[in-house]
Amino acid sequence: MFFSISKKSVIFANIIDNIFFMDIVDKFLAHIQDERRFSRYTIIAYKTDLEQYVSFLFSKNLTVEQATHRDIRNWQIALMAANITTRSIDRKLSALKTFYKFLIRNKYVRINPMDKVVTPKQSKRLTAFVSVRDMGKLFDLFEFTDDFEGKRDKTILELFYATGIRVSELMELKKGDLDFYSNTIKVLGKRKKERIIPFSPLMSAELQDYIIFLEKEFGFINYNEKIFVTSKGKPVYSNFIYKVVRKYLDMVTTIEKRSPHVLRHTFATHLLDNGADLLAIKDLLGHTSLAATQVYTHTSIEKIKKTYNQAHPRA
Numbered sequence: 001m002f003f004s005i006s007k008k009s010v011i012f013a014n015i016i017d018n019i020f021f022m023d024i025v026d027k028f029l030a031h032i033q034d035e036r037r038f039s040r041y042t043i044i045a046y047k048t049d050l051e052q053y054v055s056f057l058f059s060k061n062l063t064v065e066q067a068t069h070r071d072i073r074n075w076q077i078a079l080m081a082a083n084i085t086t087r088s089i090d091r092k093l094s095a096l097k098t099f100y101k102f103l104i105r106n107k108y109v110r111i112n113p114m115d116k117v118v119t120p121k122q123s124k125r126l127t128a129f130v131s132v133r134d135m136g137k138l139f140d141l142f143e144f145t146d147d148f149e150g151k152r153d154k155t156i157l158e159l160f161y162a163t164g165i166r167v168s169e170l171m172e173l174k175k176g177d178l179d180f181y182s183n184t185i186k187v188l189g190k191r192k193k194e195r196i197i198p199f200s201p202l203m204s205a206e207l208q209d210y211i212i213f214l215e216k217e218f219g220f221i222n223y224n225e226k227i228f229v230t231s232k233g234k235p236v237y238s239n240f241i242y243k244v245v246r247k248y249l250d251m252v253t254t255i256e257k258r259s260p261h262v263l264r265h266t267f268a269t270h271l272l273d274n275g276a277d278l279l280a281i282k283d284l285l286g287h288t289s290l291a292a293t294q295v296y297t298h299t300s301i302e303k304i305k306k307t308y309n310q311a312h313p314r315a
Contacts, residue, residue, distance in 0.1 A: 028102045037191035049095040069116035128257045129266040137252045148217045155210040162203040164267035167260045176223030189286040268296040
């Protein structure tokens, strides 16, 4: 009986401590939003990761302060057992690393257990992309409906391929971000970092036509209003854009992944395959380091075959 009471006391104490640390999590999220300027989607992901971590510790009657590198390793093993991908686990550990640095800096904990945690090795995979031929089929052979929805969908697909912007960046585009004099768009990327991306006269005409359709459908929009909306005039959201991209890519390609990010990969890959400088691609994509861009230095099978046929004596 004494043991039972003692155990309940420990559990109760841990509940109080974990409630306290969930309040610290909120302060941490405010920190990475206001001071570190992390993107909205990174903040949402980090919040989910930290809530999962605290819940795991609670199930083990542990607090964040009590957790050691072995406990984090056990969480890592539990995630692997639940078939969570290596990439996702890596992100969760990255969230923990940033979180514990915040805790140390603000003296909420004295020891950083992440110092002894080894990040799992990720399998090297080639980035998926759509071939030039299939992108040509999408824009030159496929007939989009001649109404607002058809025009919007085509413009979304064209813009992804023409600029390589992220889903979050496309969702936030406003009329005032479009400069048809210089044929550029202003994009607010990760950590509130602005960049200017050029686009072709063809893309310029596509965007201007879309704005005409948009204002004909919903009336004049001012320069601080978002340009991509649903058929009800509400701003588009992430799942909506994923469905649009998947719908049309399903018709022209058989690659396994058919998402907006694949169009970003396609943009970068096609630029690189046609001789674009890697540093220029880095700036266009809004990467903070060249290492993030080097994933695109893979070579498509078409280019490998071309090189082989040109170089091998018996090809």
